[in-house]
Amino acid sequence: MALLVALGVLVCSVQIFAEDYAPVVTERIPGSTETPVWTSGAKVMWQEADSVVFAHVLEMSGGSRPSACMRAASLQARSEMRRYISESITSSELLSVEDLSSDPEFESVTASLAQGSITGASVKEQYWEKVLKTDLRGEKTLRILCASKVQVTRADLDLQLGRIIEEETARNPEMRHALMMAQTDFLNSLD
Numbered sequence: 001m002a003l004l005v006a007l008g009v010l011v012c013s014v015q016i017f018a019e020d021y022a023p024v025v026t027e028r029i030p031g032s033t034e035t036p037v038w039t040s041g042a043k044v045m046w047q048e049a050d051s052v053v054f055a056h057v058l059e060m061s062g063g064s065r066p067s068a069c070m071r072a073a074s075l076q077a078r079s080e081m082r083r084y085i086s087e088s089i090t091s092s093e094l095l096s097v098e099d100l101s102s103d104p105e106f107e108s109v110t111a112s113l114a115q116g117s118i119t120g121a122s123v124k125e126q127y128w129e130k131v132l133k134t135d136l137r138g139e140k141t142l143r144i145l146c147a148s149k150v151q152v153t154r155a156d157l158d159l160q161l162g163r164i165i166e167e168e169t170a171r172n173p174e175m176r177h178a179l180m181m182a183q184t185d186f187l188n189s190l191d
Contacts, residue, residue: 062142
């Protein structure tokens with residue numbers, strides 16, 4: 001019985017501690033009363049209807065202008081989307097064969113997938129909030145969190161990725177096949 005009481009006190013203490021250090025939203029984008037679920041980072045990339053969507057959150061000093069923060073979040077979202085796709089495709093088990101990943105064309109494909117921009121990618125939704133955060137010393141700091149949701153049609157993305165893979169693997173059909181399979185697996189894994 002004493003153990004249960006002690007455990008109950010510990011759980012209560014942890015809850016109080018967590019509440020004392022939980023971020024407090026002080027201001028939100030006009031027209032919003034709560035933080036959208038997509039800004040949590042639980043899902044980075046997913047499919048909605050015929051589009052592929054990527055979400056990115058950026059944190060800045062609380063004194064930053066929301067418009068500047070959202071612009072930076074949107075620019076970075078496009079870049080991070082491309083990097084995420086590149087890493088997902090090139091880290092596939094299909095490419096774990098030593099001969100494929102050590103081929104110079106593999107580095108060329110990886111660079112081409114990660115750099116540049118995705119044609120047709122556009123900002124679907126943006127959100128910002130100012131948050132008062134408490135560190136472990138009890139000091140409070142104001143931060144602004146900006147989130148950007150970028151989308152591109154799945155057909156456009158599939159076509160662009162396929163074109164890059166074909167161009168960069170002209171001399172290595174085995175690698176081209178493995179990358180095309182990895183691309184298909186990646187796109188099919190988005191829910």
